[in-house]
Every structure is written in structure tokens, then in C-alpha cells.
Amino acid sequence: EAGVVQSPRYKIIEKKQPVAFWCNPISGHNTLYWYLQNLGQGPELLIRYENEEAVDDSQLPKDRFSAERLKGVDSTLKIQPAELGDSAVYLCASSLGPHGELFFGEGSRLTVL
Amino acid sequence: AQSVTQLGSHVSVSEGALVLLRCNYSSSVPPYLFWYVQYPNQGLQLLLKYTTGATLVKGINGFEAEFKKSETSFHLTKPSAHMSDAAEYFCAVTKLNKLVFGAGTILRVKS
Numbered sequence: 543e544a545g546v547v548q549s550p551r552y553k554i555i556e557k558k559q560p561v562a563f564w565c566n567p568i569s570g571h572n573t574l575y576w577y578l579q580n581l582g583q584g585p586e587l588l589i590r591y592e593n594e595e596a597v598d599d600s601q602l603p604k605d606r607f608s609a610e611r612l613k614g615v616d617s618t619l620k621i622q623p624a625e626l627g628d629s630a631v632y633l634c635a636s637s638l639g640p641h642g643e644l645f646f647g648e649g650s651r652l653t654v655l
Numbered sequence: 656a657q658s659v660t661q662l663g664s665h666v667s668v669s670e671g672a673l674v675l676l677r678c679n680y681s682s683s684v685p686p687y688l689f690w691y692v693q694y695p696n697q698g699l700q701l702l703l704k705y706t707t708g709a710t711l712v713k714g715i716n717g718f719e720a721e722f723k724k725s726e727t728s729f730h731l732t733k734p735s736a737h738m739s740d741a742a743e744y745f746c747a748v749t750k751l752n753k754l755v756f757g758a759g760t761i762l763r764v765k766s
Contacts, residue, residue: 585745
């Protein structure tokens with residue numbers, strides 16, 4: 543069974559440029575999460591989806607970050623424009639439901655120059 | 656208010672020695688507690704979890720953790736470290752239906 547797939551694995555951009563990350567969750571997992579992991583810190587939740595509905599986006603900086611999960615399967619996380627402080631690993635995870643075990647992708651490492 | 660505190664950002668043990676990674680939590684309700692492991696350039700993998708019932712929880716790769724309510728702790732142990740255990744370990748607790756992670760502890764295993 544395929545795990546959570548994320549792309550790209552690595553991205554280097556200059557500040558003020560846009561960037562997008564894609565996540566394909568495990569088949570049948572209705573709940574999808576985007577986490578931000580700064581160097582030396584634990585992951586922090588950015589947004590949680592139940593199917594196509596964003597049920598918790600309280601930690602998503604909405605001035606520059608956006609996310610979508612249009613058909614309740616794949617999801618995209620976008621940053622526009624990127625800032626130096628956005629350099630981090632963006633992790634996607636999925637679970638069968640809101641109380642199920644989280645399965646994480648390998649992450650997308652962003653470097654903003 | 657910090658929900659999870661991991662004592663020691665780096666822990667170094669010799670191969671074959673006991674592994675002890677410390678985690679303390681703060682929660683006003685009975686918590687669900689987790690330990691995750693992250694190998695270099697990989698995603699997080701669940702090691703074990705405590706929800707209800709037996710306070711000593713066994714996980715994968717020979718790890719176990721004990722929930723101690725009186726000490727608000729959930730320390731992770733393994734009797735004998737192996738080189739393959741070198742990784743970063745995260746303790747996590749559910750809070751308001753969210754999974755909140757500690758800052759992580761990097762485990763180094765010396766040969």
C-alpha cells in the first residue's frame with residue numbers, strides 16, 4: 543500500500559516568489575493535515591481537512607498561505623509571496639478519521655534565499 | 656502554554672546501553688500520548704501510543720513507554736540501544752483534538 547506522497551521533496555526559491563506543495567494521502571483517508579516543521583522544533587499544525595472541508599485552519603497565516611483539497615483527496619499548500627522565515631519542512635499527513643493514527647509523508651523542504 | 660516538554664534536545668548512548676528519552680506533558684483532561692520517530696530525510700513514524708488502559712505501552716523496535724499520571728510523564732525506554740535507533744524522537748499529546756508535538760530529542764548511538 544502506498545504511503546503519503548509529497549512533492550517536491552526539495553525546493554529552493556528566492557524571497558517574494560510563489561511556491562506550491564502537493565500531497566496525495568493514503569487511499570481512503572478522509573482526514574488530511576499540513577504541518578510546518580522548523581529546524582530543531584516539532585511539527586506544528588497548519589491546517590486540517592475532513593474530506594474537502596478545512597475544519598481547523600487557525601494556525602495558517604492567511605495573508606500569504608493558502609491550501610485547498612478540492613475533491614477531498616489530493617491537497618495543495620501554497621505560499622505567495624515566500625519570505626526568508628518560511629524556510630522549513632512542510633509535512634503532509636493523513637488518517638482514516640480525526641482520531642485515527644496519522645501517517646506522514648517524507649516532507650517538502652523549502653529554502654528561501 | 657507548552658503542552659509537551661522533552662528534556663534534552665540531544666541524548667547519546669553506547670550501543671547496548673539503556674535508552675531513556677524524557678517527556679512531560681500538561682493537560683487538564685486525560686491525555687492521549689504518542690511517541691514518533693523520524694529518521695533523516697523521512698517522515699514521522701508512530702512508535703507507540705497511550706489512550707486508555709494499561710499504563711505500560713509497548714511499541715515497535717523494542718521501545719516502550721509508561722504513562723505516569725502523578726508525574727505527568729510519558730518517558731520512552733529501550734533496554735538495549737542499537738545503531739539503527741539513531742534518529743529524532745518526538746513526544747506528542749492530543750489537545751483540543753490537535754496533535755501537539757514536543758521539540759524533539761536527537762538520539763545518537765555510539766559504537
